[in-house]
Amino acid sequence: MAIIGIVAVDQKSAIGRDGGLPWHYSADMRFFKRQTTGHACVMGRRTWASLKKPLPERLNIVLSRESLIEAQPSVIVLRDKASVLALKDYLACDIYIIGGAQIYSTFLDEIDRWLVTQVPLTVEGADAFMPEDFRHGFREVETIELEENLLVKVYERE
Template identity: 35%
Template sequence: MFTIIAAIGRSNELGKDGDLIWHLPSDMKFFRETTSGHTIIMGRKTFESLGRVLPNRHHVVLTHADESFFPEEVEVVHSFAEVYTKYRDVDEDVFIIGGGEIYRLFFSYAEKMYLTQVNEIHFNADTFFPEIDARNWDVRDLMKIDEDGHQAVIREYIRKK
């Protein structure tokens, strides 16, 4: 099952200059604990922004770049169709972790989302999350965050059948 995980602002801001806008320790811990032991799918820029292979996760990078640019333990795929076909029927969560283009590609196919929604607008953002039609999702709050001068809520979205 494709599951999106992201941190966004009030205007669906995701990032600026290839990096996350918000670095909230509670959100980072939630990401680490939630994705541990699972497959994570991302684009090349997101992989590069990680700076390393994250422990206890199977990394899949969707890119046009050659496999030789990536560590051996990273699975490199070159088309959405290839990664979709391989992982669509997996029973456990397969996490989509970004960036913006990867979220757009998988958005219609995600059955679940974990969104950290930060109660701020970042006017200089250059990467955005797709628009969410609340009528298509059942939503529940999982955790409130109030740290480092930021307020946020981690919410679980389950696609309505």
């Protein structure tokens, strides 16, 4: 079972603004849903807070060092990366690392594959960015065209 990073980045590696996504691309939302459904999604507490409800048909794993997060079906709260990696041994599905910036950084060394949507924008006032060189040690293996001007690049660890 793989650990897969999935992210949408602008032309300057921005991924967020004011706690949310600074764009809306339905084609990318559909791609995200198609990829992650049936799998586990690991997210930081801030990204969790940006969702209205748990991602359906997925195991929602929320990472938080101390926040109290209401118990509900399909959501588990873990306190550190080691707990996620320990859980992996018991899961029969892939683990998608779905952000935000802190969580991508935390799992950089664990990710086997990246799915990176290239958003054709440069967002003003962005405040969340991908770690520099997050694709270091990866090679591009595929390009998926979601729609005109919206590409997903797939990278595998070398």
